[in-house]
Amino acid sequence: MTVSQIDEEVAKLLELKAQLGGDDGKQTFVLKTAKGTRDYNPKQMAIREKVFNTIVSCFKRHGAETIDTPVFELKETLTGKYGEDSKLIYDLKDQGGELLSLRYDLTVPFARYLAMNKITNIKRYHIAKVYRRDNPAMTRGRYREFYQCDFDIAGQYDPMIPDAECLKIVYEILSELDLGDFHIKVNDRRILDGMFAVCGVPDEKFRTICSTVDKLDKMLWEDVKNEMVKEKGLTEEAADQIGEYVSMQGGMDLAERLLHDPKLSQSKQACAGLTDMKQLFSYLQLFQITDKLSAEKVRTTETQVLVASAQKNLLEERLRLTAELWNAGIKAELLYKKNPKLLTQLQHCEETGIPLVAILGEQELKDGVVKVRNVATREEVRKASQKRGWGNVCSAVEKIL
Amino acid sequence: MTVSQIDEEVAKLLELKAQLGGDDGKQTFVLKTAKGTRDYNPKQMAIREKVFNTIVSCFKRHGAETIDTPVFELKETLTGKYGEDSKLIYDLKDQGGELLSLRYDLTVPFARYLAMNKITNIKRYHIAKVYRRDNPAMTRGRYREFYQCDFDIAGQYDPMIPDAECLKIVYEILSELDLGDFHIKVNDRRILDGMFAVCGVPDEKFRTICSTVDKLDKMLWEDVKNEMVKEKGLTEEAADQIGEYVSMQGGMDLAERLLHDPKLSQSKQACAGLTDMKQLFSYLQLFQITDKLSAEKVRTTETQVLVASAQKNLLEERLRLTAELWNAGIKAELLYKKNPKLLTQLQHCEETGIPLVAILGEQELKDGVVKVRNVATREEVRKASQKRGWGNVCSAVEKIL
Numbered sequence: 001m002t003v004s005q006i007d008e009e010v011a012k013l014l015e016l017k018a019q020l021g022g023d024d025g026k027q028t029f030v031l032k033t034a035k036g037t038r039d040y041n042p043k044q045m046a047i048r049e050k051v052f053n054t055i056v057s058c059f060k061r062h063g064a065e066t067i068d069t070p071v072f073e074l075k076e077t078l079t080g081k082y083g084e085d086s087k088l089i090y091d092l093k094d095q096g097g098e099l100l101s102l103r104y105d106l107t108v109p110f111a112r113y114l115a116m117n118k119i120t121n122i123k124r125y126h127i128a129k130v131y132r133r134d135n136p137a138m139t140r141g142r143y144r145e146f147y148q149c150d151f152d153i154a155g156q157y158d159p160m161i162p163d164a165e166c167l168k169i170v171y172e173i174l175s176e177l178d179l180g181d182f183h184i185k186v187n188d189r190r191i192l193d194g195m196f197a198v199c200g201v202p203d204e205k206f207r208t209i210c211s212t213v214d215k216l217d218k219m220l221w222e223d224v225k226n227e228m229v230k231e232k233g234l235t236e237e238a239a240d241q242i243g244e245y246v247s248m249q250g251g252m253d254l255a256e257r258l259l260h261d262p263k264l265s266q267s268k269q270a271c272a273g274l275t276d277m278k279q280l281f282s283y284l285q286l287f288q289i290t291d292k293l294s295a296e297k298v299r300t301t302e303t304q305v306l307v308a309s310a311q312k313n314l315l316e317e318r319l320r321l322t323a324e325l326w327n328a329g330i331k332a333e334l335l336y337k338k339n340p341k342l343l344t345q346l347q348h349c350e351e352t353g354i355p356l357v358a359i360l361g362e363q364e365l366k367d368g369v370v371k372v373r374n375v376a377t378r379e380e381v382r383k384a385s386q387k388r389g390w391g392n393v394c395s396a397v398e399k400i401l
Numbered sequence: 402m403t404v405s406q407i408d409e410e411v412a413k414l415l416e417l418k419a420q421l422g423g424d425d426g427k428q429t430f431v432l433k434t435a436k437g438t439r440d441y442n443p444k445q446m447a448i449r450e451k452v453f454n455t456i457v458s459c460f461k462r463h464g465a466e467t468i469d470t471p472v473f474e475l476k477e478t479l480t481g482k483y484g485e486d487s488k489l490i491y492d493l494k495d496q497g498g499e500l501l502s503l504r505y506d507l508t509v510p511f512a513r514y515l516a517m518n519k520i521t522n523i524k525r526y527h528i529a530k531v532y533r534r535d536n537p538a539m540t541r542g543r544y545r546e547f548y549q550c551d552f553d554i555a556g557q558y559d560p561m562i563p564d565a566e567c568l569k570i571v572y573e574i575l576s577e578l579d580l581g582d583f584h585i586k587v588n589d590r591r592i593l594d595g596m597f598a599v600c601g602v603p604d605e606k607f608r609t610i611c612s613t614v615d616k617l618d619k620m621l622w623e624d625v626k627n628e629m630v631k632e633k634g635l636t637e638e639a640a641d642q643i644g645e646y647v648s649m650q651g652g653m654d655l656a657e658r659l660l661h662d663p664k665l666s667q668s669k670q671a672c673a674g675l676t677d678m679k680q681l682f683s684y685l686q687l688f689q690i691t692d693k694l695s696a697e698k699v700r701t702t703e704t705q706v707l708v709a710s711a712q713k714n715l716l717e718e719r720l721r722l723t724a725e726l727w728n729a730g731i732k733a734e735l736l737y738k739k740n741p742k743l744l745t746q747l748q749h750c751e752e753t754g755i756p757l758v759a760i761l762g763e764q765e766l767k768d769g770v771v772k773v774r775n776v777a778t779r780e781e782v783r784k785a786s787q788k789r790g791w792g793n794v795c796s797a798v799e800k801i802l
Contacts, residue, residue: 030475030477030478031513031516031517032475032517033470033471033474033475033517034471034473034474034475034499034501035498035499037471037473038471039468039469039470039471039514039517039518040468040469040470041468041518042466042467042468042523042525042701042702043701045466045467045468045469045701046466046701048469049467065443065446065447066443066446066450067440067441067442067443067446068440068441068446068449069434069440069441070434070435070438070439070440070546071472071503071530071532071546072435072438072546073434073435074431074433074434074435076431077431090493090494090496091493091494091496092491092492092493092494092503093491093492093493093494093495094494095491095492095534097436098435098436100435102472102493112432113440115432116432116433116434116440117440117442122443124443129472131472133496145471145472145473300443300444300446300447301443
């Protein structure tokens, strides 16, 4: 500590003493935090740490990396990204130099980061505070400074594989936090657009009808219908047809039924969306959601094993084994390609420092075994029996780790 | 996800695509972070996490809590606290409502937190980013957005006990981070002030001579002396005397020698500072620096055992055992009082949820034992032999935990 630092600290503490009324208490200060913000006391911090640890452990188990970006961005980076909400952005005062704004979310800074660094493939999480000059109901736990937790898989992959993993992660986190029962709703924009088209919503009204349908979670169907017909000029018939579709709930069965719906099946868009939705549900079944190491270089993920395949058409088996590993608390990954080459899979391990690879092969599966190899030495560490289920493979992997 | 959220995300992604030149590449953006700020990539984040974990584990081992405060404060909370540096504060634009500024350090928000909540006793750490509109040399790793790590023990305690613990913590963290050899410099403002007085520095020149002496880490003594004599009008004799004092280096021995220095011992201030400094070094010797459980209520610290005493005059033994526990990786605390009452010590355990208490007593020390009690049941869990040193007591505590 330098002398001037001590002077600084002493001045601050004397100021504090004055605020506490230590001397003559002449100076009076407004002792408060800024509107819409709050402090977190030690008890609240202990709870936050526990919750964050649960969430981050899940992300790490799924092989995710994390990044950090500054709390403010160039104003122009945020301009035009939030539409009407732009008025809620906190600007910094022009004190000479660049015009800056506090980040409004973590998505735009992430996009800026990807573009700046020409990154096209990354699985990253980012938990940080964002800022909105809103007038939130603080009694309902809403603030002007609040945390967002982003998890994104950026890149071009075979359809629905990353999407299924995202849902698996949501499922795992909500289960581990033990917040009670929950229900995850999934959708595909193409299905909604297709429905609108076959119900006779004119193209120019898609957006506005969308925002009315969005109100179904706070308004009765009758009021939603009224708004569509009376305010937005939709025909009553079209509104009723939309009402019928949006009231439907279900999983694989619903996607299947809608694919054979005489009207909806006429929309190419809707069919594409429904086909992907079926694909998604099939992956979710393999992930069992539908009912309920260390190298010397610095690693950015903590993945312990990559689930790989030696031949084509083993995606289902890869998904199943990966889910078993996650369930056993083992940090595992797979490549999001239906038929990746073995060499590509091994290279991914080497590049990211994953120490073990579980290789699924046709002959091995017939023999009821899974080979587990040390990536660095290429040596076969263990031939795990798969005859009595994938759980045995997990125990085998655990013994090596 | 609601439909309007999807629209939002789609808009952002299309924007990103435009930035990447995906469509016609017409829109061009400046892709950069604000001046003086940077992103952290996954590798940098992995290193940061490791370092932060080391630091936070040490704070927790010492029974510290953590708090969080908003990134901005009312402008008036920061006004007048930083003297000349106030021009480096980032103000937010006046968009109606309160005038706000980004925090400049963690000390003023901490003082505001204590005053607002009328807290007088707390041992807390806070690791967070602070903001300064400086023109730092980024090539030398200095930024406009950077982390500060604060650890403070607020409250009225017997002299030098908390100070010794702070130094023990610095020692532990620097050792664990394995950054190479290090040297911790300690000082007492009263010693410097006393030196100035006996060297004949006029009262009104104390501050300015201070800031010149502060430059000794970047300037040669000759240049420092020149500034004091030629620029600041100090006599050459006074400057030479100061030079002699500030060139001295040492520990307990130096404090002892200066206490008997014919000139310096004439300053009451200096003597008070030197006496405390001796006290500090005696505690540091006990902490071995001079050579180099769980209750149902939410706990804000992770302390496992409180080192307590049943009679007076057992402070040295308490400090010694506490240091042994820390060295063994056990989270331990003691009260910063020379002679605390046993009841007070037990109450501290109950209030903060510390499960075990190690009680030092005169008779027990003669018998070579230390009693370890379960705080909740008051039951004696173990009588640990201390005959072959404190290490045995640590192993005994470890076995219970």
